[in-house]
Amino acid sequence: MFETLFKYSRADYARSELIFAGEWPLLLIAGLALLAVVSIVVMLVWRRGNASVFQLATIATLQIAMVAVVLALLMQPTLTTERLRDGDNAIALVVDNSASMAYGAPASRFSEALSALSGIVPDGGADSGDFSIRHYAFSDTARPLDSFSGVTAEGNATAIADALRVILSEAQFSSLAAVVLSSDGADTSGGLTAEQLAELAAFGIPVHTISVGQSSIPEDIELEELAIPEKALPGSTIVARVTVRHDAPGTAQVKVYDDDELLQIVPLALAADVTTTTSFIEVDLQKAGPHQLRFTVEGEDAEPESRNNSRARLVNVASEKYRILYFEGEPRWEYKFLRRAVNNDEDLSIATLLRVSPNKFYRQGIDSPEQLEDGFPTDRNTLFAYNALIIGSVEAASLSAAQQSLIRDFVSERGGSLLMLAGPNGLGNGGWGQSAIADVLPARLPPSSADSFHRRKADVSLTPQGAGSQLLRFAAESADNRAAWLELPQIADYQLVGNLKPATITLLNVDTGEGLLPLLMTQPFGRGHAWILASGGTWRWQMSMPLEDQKHETFWRQLLRELVASAPQTISLTASATGGNAAMQLRAEFRDEAFQPMNDVGVTLIASHDNGESVTLSMQPDEREAGVFGARLLPAESGTWYFEAVAERDGEPVAVARSSMLHESGQSEHFGFRSNPDLLRRISEATGGGYFTPENLAALPDMLRYSSSGITETEYRRIWDAPAFFLLLLLLKSGEWLLRRRWSSV
Amino acid sequence: MPNLARRASTIVAVVIAIAAASVRGQGIAPAPAETRPAREAPGEFQFVRLAYSSNNVYGSSGWGRRQAWQTDWPDAEHHFVKGISRLTRVAAAEQGRILTPLDEEIYDYPWIYAVEVGKWYLNDSEAARMREYLLRGGFLMVDDFHGSWEWAAFIASMERVFPDRPIIEIPESDEAFHVIYDLDQRIQIPSRMFIYSGVTYEQDGYTPHWRGIYDDDGRLMVAINFNMDIGDAWEHADWPDYPENMTALAYRFGINYVIYAMTH
Secondary structure, three states: OHHHHHOOOHHHHHHOEEEEOOOOOHHHHHHHHHHHHHHHHHHHHHOOOOOOHHHHHHHHHHHHHHHHHHHHHHOOEEEEEEEEOOOOOEEEEEEEOEHHHHOOOOOOHHHHHHHHHHHHOOOOOOOOOOOEEEEEEEOOOEEEEOOOOOOOOOEOOOOHHHHHHHHHHHHHOOOEEEEEEEEOOOOOOOOOOHHHHHHHHOOOOOEEEEEOOOOOOOOOEEEEEEEOOOEEOOOEEEEEEEEEEEOOOEEEEEEEEEOOEEEEEEEEEEOOOOOEEEEEEEEEEOOOEEEEEEEEEEOOOOOOOOHHHEEEEEEEEOOOOEEEEEEEOOOOHHHHHHHHHOOOOOOEEEEEEEEEEOOEEEEEOOOOOOOOOOOOOOOHHHHHOOOEEEEOOOOHHHOOHHHHHHHHHHHHOOOOEEEEEOOOOOHHHHOHHHOOOOOOOOEEOOOOOOOOEEOOOEEEEEOHHHHOOHHHOOOOOHHHHHHHHHHOOOEOOEEOOOEEOOOOEEEEEEEOOOOEEEEEEEEEEOOEEEEEEOOOOOHHHHHOOOOOOOHHHHHHHHHHHHHHHOOOOOEEEEEEEEOOOOEEEEEEEEEOOOOOEOOOOEEEEEEEEOOOOEEEEEEEEOOOOOOEEEEEEOOOOOEEEEEEEEEEEOOEEEEEEEEEEEEOOOOHHHOOOOOOHHHHHHHHHHHOOOEEOOOOOOOHHHHHHOOOOOOEEEEEEEOOOOHHHHHHHHHHHHHHHHHHHHHOOO | OHHHHHHHHHHHHHHHHHHHHHHOOOOOOOOOOOOOOOOOOOOOEOOEEEOOEEOOOOOOOOOOOOOHHHOOOOHHHHHHHHHHHHHOOOOEOOOOEEEOOOOHHHHHOOEEEEEOHHHEEOOHHHHHHHHHHHHHOOEEEEEEEOHHHHHHHHHHHHHHHOOOOOOEEOOOOOHHHOOOOOOOOOOOOOOOOHHHHOOOOOOOOOOOEEEEEEOOOOOEEEEEEEOEOHHHHHHOOOOOOOOHHHHHHHHHHHHHHHHHHOOO
């Protein structure tokens, strides 16, 4: 209807600019308009008869409107539109041929996508006449094609941003006017960041997207995400975060395997009002060495795709010796029982420096007669060789200002963990609140003048954060763990720590009889963490409970392991999956003994597979972080990959970092295979393109033709002869005639 | 006189406490729910003297008579604790405590002293309690018993505590002899009677022995000072006639045991 009246479509009007193409001078038009108005008014007044003022005004308005329309038509109203110049431009038709496009019944997503693209260019590949057509298929990257014939959906990954970047880059060498991309949006490269979207938009070429596939598949459940530590100490318990995707409620179970051994089965309730359910599963790892942990989720019914039900990770259980320095200012029971608690832990080595008398330090757990011979370390290399530092009941003044600064650097630069214990000469009483490490600590300690240490027994309780913390676990089940903590005897003493700092997390409270106060707390500081245990009396847990009870030992073993595990090593190499497991991201960090970044080295990565295949890459320095090097690897083979990052200076190797990772090639497309129309819509909106579905493609051809990118020309389309104008003139004149007859007086 | 009155009242209180403990029965009663103490503990280390039953080898010690476990009390610990405070950084309580093996509070004091153990008697419950106490991390120093008869009497109860753990001579290299003082001299520390008799031994205990019982990790749990009287040397530290060098040596052995107990 609109097009009948106005000659062209609404979309034509929307994308066009209205101009007047008539050559009559504007002054003449204005003069004629004025003359016409005066003439109309004079004639009506002169021949007014018995007409009222209202009737005269109405007739005058109709006549003036008609004159205005005629004058406007004399000025030749015209639409101007930028459109692609015939034959000079190209349109890229892009189809997603990743394996997830093979899903769908009766027609696959891939055939839907091809059909949609063919609808734009009916001959299926030849040029349209207005512009030339280029064909691309993409999975992990884009490949130019002569046509879509013979292409199948079997790509191992979907990297939409990478593919578009490749295609849009060709605009530098040719006049690419637009891109039409048909996909399920099931990107496996980790999503699309705002930076990636901005980069695509910067090309100035609209990307029109056609979304295919279903975003909800109730009959399928998927193990969407598995987060698990890469490393652990022997005998430790790790926590795996398992996220299950489901579009329908029900029940499921998660089976945990260590290689082929079934470790446990965890039931899972899938709620009705959410599409993902997350569960935290604890796994005990006793033996040193690599553990291939596999988590498999099983639902109640058969599924269309079972390959997305299982994920595996390699956890390296390293039997390294972690070193702790414990500086204590007075002989006391906490010192003794802390040492005994971890005496048989082969992964922890505690060197203690105990001031037994005013003139004597007693050393225990030392590796050589020279270790700590001169007292508390005075240089970075010596102190930084430890992973964690414990400071007991000792005055801050017993250390020099330089040593206190060294402790601060130990936490902030080395990334070590500092644990401060309570005592008559510890924390606030020891003047640590006014020391160089006051900023490091998670609390603003009271001054030494306020005696904050109390040798009074008190109950200990878990905070909500503590209840969820792995390091305070005595039992796997939360209820059992809370019960175990309630059974603990009172601690022998406690100390007030003052106000907590904003980033502090409190894990344990102590009941002083006048309320709950923080007992165990931590805060991050620089690269490391600082902790306070505001008691020197946990030894009562050992002495007051039966010999068989291991809670005291467990508490200290888990706490000290947490301290050392979070402290970085001088060299490290971590491997992580990117692109939905399609690629591996390697990150190596090299620091010297004083934990200064090694910036003057070149780093080579050697990746070796079980089958003997080997790849050598150069790792690139990270511009944002000194001493850090990165590399990306696209392994073809599934299985365990072993990595060696070799740092060389002047051609000589100076450090080697090692790691390993389990890679499952070709699996990523079966995870997250539900369509993701939101991602496609975001791409269209960011680049100025349109978002379509196969059922709604009518507007796409015109959007392509009138693309503002590429080589364009201006199209002029006159509209003075549009029926609407003549109809308007007829209506105005008819109206005047009818009114004159009705009033019979004008 | 006031001092005597105080001592007498304390003795009566202790005896009543022992009687009350024995009335509780032979088994170890379940621990009552812990309550908040009315006042703060007086120090990190508190000298605890073990009050035990007599083995009747030397006749029963009844009401109104001084018990064997009370020997040297209270001057021995008064003097010794001051020495600990003066010579180490241990926060030691000035006042000692007296506990029986079956006192639940015994677990709050991981160091305990028993004197004249040639006269002690531990029944099965008491032996089991002492075994549990020591294996959890407690430390027992025994002292002032002499000769083969008293050794046999000591062993009779000690074997109920640890039927399967040997008693061995503490090696010279053991940290108990070096933790703060290097105690290379093996001199028999005599009782006060030495001043009158001129001999350092008692009965047939001619040769002093520093013996011990160790736990599975090689830590000394029981320090057995046989054929010597360290407690007398502490007690008579202020007596001009008692040899000063013996008192000094006794202090050093005692301090080493305390520091060892607090570090191992």
